[in-house]
Amino acid sequence: MPSRFAMVVDSSRCIDCKGCMASCKVANRVPDGHWRNWIKRTAPDFSQGSRTRMHFQPGGCMHCDNPTCVAACPTGATFKDKATGEVVIDRSLCIGCGNCIPACPYGARYRHPELKVADKCNFCRERREHGLEPACVDTCPTKARVFGDLDDPDSEVSRLLRENQVKVVRLTSAGTDTKPNMYYLGGTAPRGWPVEPREPSSMTALASLAGPLVKGAVALTGLGVLAMLGRQVLTSRGAESPETDHKE
Incomplete structure (x- = not known):
């Protein structure tokens, strides 16, 4: 049966340990100088004195339902997988033109310096084929990230979205709603960092x-x-x- 994979992130749990980034880099053999995921942060407001806090926000490819990167690809190498809902890259079709990189509002893509193709998060497909969760989810010590199938009403991601309907945030640029499948709970911050996709x-x-x-x-x-x-x-x-x- 088709699935609709997504990730729910409770960024209030993130402690900026960067375990998700390190595990992703190792599991997916991401080359030096590049990352498949990240942690955004707010600037501390020191006027709050002893109550000064920072907010950390984990992120990665949003596997959008309206992916602007797909429209930018001239060969069809980047496409929406109907069986899983993921945005994937067929390396055999990718010509390394880089058109998809500025077309992503989240900066989730890069050109692999050795393979000469576009690369990004694929929800750790290789790990999932062996019954494992994505590396970033598996490694997070505070369980800030939850991965699952939105089409399965009993999945953890479905439960979290049902229980937090009024609190769910989907990050988009000001002019383009890509309908991302990474959902944030509560007062996640920062929010204004996605850029307008560039054709x-x-x-x-x-x-x-x-x-x-x-x-x-x-x-x-x-x-x-x-x-x-x-x-x-x-x-x-x-x-x-x-x-x-x-x-x-």
């Missing part, structure tokens, strides 16, 4: 050319059809006129 210049140029090209193709096709019709009319007229008999 790569190569795709913009292609779109600008598409209009004239399509119009030209339609015009040529129309001329071809008219020529064929004209030929058929002339041929039919010739067939209807009997040849004149010449008598000597």
Whole structure:
């Protein structure tokens, strides 16, 4: 049966230990200088004196229902998996163009320096195939992250969303709702960091050319059809006129 995988994050539990980041890096062999997940933080307000606090917010690829990265991919290498709801990358189709990287509002993608393809969180698919949870979930000492199937009403993620309906936050940029499948509980912060997805210049140029090209193709096709019709009319007229008999 199809699933709809998602992650629920209670960022009030996060202590910024970075265990999730380290375990992800090891489990997925993420190259130096790159990360598949992160922890955002608020700036401390020291005017609060002894009550000064910081808020830590774990994150990663949001596996959106309206993924702008998919629209930016010219080869179909990035797509929404109908069986799991995940946004995945088929490395055999990826040409490493990088179009998807600025198209992600969350900065969740990077170009793998060795494989020369786009890379990001895949909810630790290899671990799940062996019955294990994603590394970030498994490692978190405070259980700030919960992973599961939203289509399973008995899953922990479904229960948490039912019990916290009025408190659920989905982080989006100001102008684009990607419908992310990473849900935050309560007063998560910071909230304003997702950026507006940027369509790569190569795709913009292609779109600008598409209009004239399509119009030209339609015009040529129309001329071809008219020529064929004209030929058929002339041929039919010739067939209807009997040849004149010449008598000597």
